Amino acid sequence: SQQGEEDPQALSIQEGENATMNCSYKTSINNLQWYRQNSGRGLVHLILIRSNEREKHSGRLRVTLDTSKKSSSLLITASRAADTASYFCATVLRGGSNYKLTFGKGTLLTVNP
Amino acid sequence: GAGVSQSPSNKVTEKGKDVELRCDPISGHTALYWYRQSLGQGLEFLIYFQGNSAPDKSGLPSDRFSAERTGGSVSTLTIQRTQQEDSAVYLCASSRRPRGQVGGNEQFFGPGTRLTVL
Numbered sequence: 001s002q003q004g005e006e007d008p009q010a011l012s013i014q015e016g017e018n019a020t021m022n023c024s025y026k027t028s029i030n031n032l033q034w035y036r037q038n039s040g041r042g043l044v045h046l047i048l049i050r051s052n053e054r055e056k057h058s059g060r061l062r063v064t065l066d067t068s069k070k071s072s073s074l075l076i077t078a079s080r081a082a083d084t085a086s087y088f089c090a091t092v093l094r095g096g097s098n099y100k101l102t103f104g105k106g107t108l109l110t111v112n113p
Numbered sequence: 114g115a116g117v118s119q120s121p122s123n124k125v126t127e128k129g130k131d132v133e134l135r136c137d138p139i140s141g142h143t144a145l146y147w148y149r150q151s152l153g154q155g156l157e158f159l160i161y162f163q164g165n166s167a168p169d170k171s172g173l174p175s176d177r178f179s180a181e182r183t184g185g186s187v188s189t190l191t192i193q194r195t196q197q198e199d200s201a202v203y204l205c206a207s208s209r210r211p212r213g214q215v216g217g218n219e220q221f222f223g224p225g226t227r228l229t230v231l
Contacts, residue, residue, distance in 0.1 A: 004155075033219070042204075042222055042223070042224045042225065043156075043204065043206075043222040044222070045219045045220060045221070048219060088155055088156070090156075092218075097161075097169065098211045098218070099144060099146070099161055099163070099169075099208075099211040099218055100158055100161065100169070101156075101158065101218075101220065102158070103148075103155035103156040103157075104155050105153070105154055105155040106155055
């Protein structure tokens with residue numbers, strides 16, 4: 001079964017709005033990563049947050065991690081049409097192999113111009 | 114610099130035939146991964162290579178699937194006697210050696226090979 005589950009499955013917003021995607025997972029993790037996939041650039045790593053971190057920023061991206069709730073959120077501010085893509089969370093499980101990423105099924109984000 | 118490359122980009126084959134998918138990782142990356150992505154699904158881990166260590170094959174779905182990595186660089190994923198359920202996009206990724214438990218491993222993905230088994 002999937003370790004990470006993204007919510008919502010699909011999200012449609014207007015350019016300039018913020019987009020928030022959530023990820024829940026079942027077992028303890030060492031770190032959680034967010035990836036983006038679109039037809040033009042394939043699957044691209046966006047940001048990594050460690051289990052001892054609560055929030056990270058990278059440009060227009062903000063990621064939070066709540067290990068007590070086993071959840072993470074990805075916020076994209078001031079969205080652009082080019083942000084249209086599928087977004088996946090992936091976890092490295094605590095006590096497991098430090099290389100193995102377990103991906104969720106993704107959130108499909110559509111940013112309308 | 115050059116990213117991860119995969120070939121072919123598309124492969125259509127008949128049920129029962131064997132196929133080989135190739136991956137060229139980023140130069141200097143010692144870790145190489147294969148994933149499978151079925152329509153509308155996340156990525157399913159298949160196999161992991163790290164340097165000269167024995168690969169982690171725990172994600173291979175059946176003994177029809179095998180992979181090798183020659184000279185610590187190029188990797189080939191082979192699927193024997195293909196079945197229709199093997200139809201998917203096969204993605205290869207590479208990274209530097211994963212650091213400890215918390216450090217993580219940013220993986221760089223190739224464009225994938227879309228396999229269609231008729």
